[in-house]
Amino acid sequence: MAESRAYHHGDLRRALLAAALDAIREVGPGALSLRDLARRAGVSHAAPTHHFGDKAGLLTTLAAQGFDLLAQTLAAANDDLLEAGVAYVDFAVTHRAYFEVMFRPELYRADDPELLTARERAGAALRSGVAALPTGGAPADTDRDALAAWSIAHGFATLWLAGALPHRVGDSPREAARAVLRRLTT
Amino acid sequence: MAESRAYHHGDLRRALLAAALDAIREVGPGALSLRDLARRAGVSHAAPTHHFGDKAGLLTTLAAQGFDLLAQTLAAANDDLLEAGVAYVDFAVTHRAYFEVMFRPELYRADDPELLTARERAGAALRSGVAALPTGGAPADTDRDALAAWSIAHGFATLWLAGALPHRVGDSPREAARAVLRRLTT
């Protein structure tokens, strides 16, 4: 794996981010420990500081990467609002670690420029899906419709991740989400 | 105020819960510190242990209280799904501290019996609102409709609390929520 040489790890920044994703999947973003990440990467406890400043710095990077990844995911479901919603939920489940960080702004620096642009990219991808919706003659309110679509997808994803949904929903987030999202798009 | 006598605070349990709600509003449930609560209540750092065992114990109590409060709130919007949704969002904003704990099961004991019954009470209140919906002749799928309604209300509330919504949504969660929720109920 080309790891573990003394001093100058070589790719510590990336290794720490990967370790962070693992750790977040295991214990959640709130219980993330920088020292644990350092141990996982085989470096001293203060090594992460040099690359990210502090914990919020590391999580800011993860959140920005997450928003970028989400933007790509949404763009792939080009202009099909239902599929975009399904993709949103699928993203939350598949990339749970990213998702859980992204919507916990108290854990990172929400005013970080890179993060803001990534966030805006994701928002634009969402709105473009809504704008393409057939309005059936009635005048559309894209802002409101986008907000409704975002809300229902985000709510479903959040409830799913929190384990708040009853068992009878099934174990396929994509299928369950599709059934629920259809209530909005038709 | 009947506070601050030596030993035998008299109402420490309640005082700690109140302090916890304050603290959560200030720093979030993740950053809650038992020792800080003890300081706020004017007792020693180990006093909370006696009443709640550990931090998860205290948060379990808060979560259960929160679900009870939510159940009452939803029941008050009797069988009007739109109003129930608005009430849900309003609850999240008004009782932010409760709401933020309730949907962070990793912070408390999700298998606590009292909590489970309170949670079920809230779920029943929600479904009753959905069951009362006029179906317009079509056969209803109450489970799916309830899930859709819950998702959109929960998603909007969560996004609002996370500060993820654009400014143009306005500053009244009730009005903004009503506009969005109408997209589902009509």
Added chain:
DNA sequence: CCTCGAAACTTGTCAGTGGCAAGATTGCGC
């Protein structure tokens, strides 16, 4: 009214954490 057991609270301690400071090591531009 008094006693004594249990409940309520305190003091002390330990391991773990984040963050800072100061030092050691290494690679890289010149």
Added chain:
DNA sequence: GCGCAATCTTGCCACTGACAAGTTTCGAGG
């Protein structure tokens, strides 16, 4: 091959949650 900056380490401090053991108070039963 020299020096300097980037990278990483060691050491430290304050804070936290949890536990153990001791102290004070309450209140039930005599």
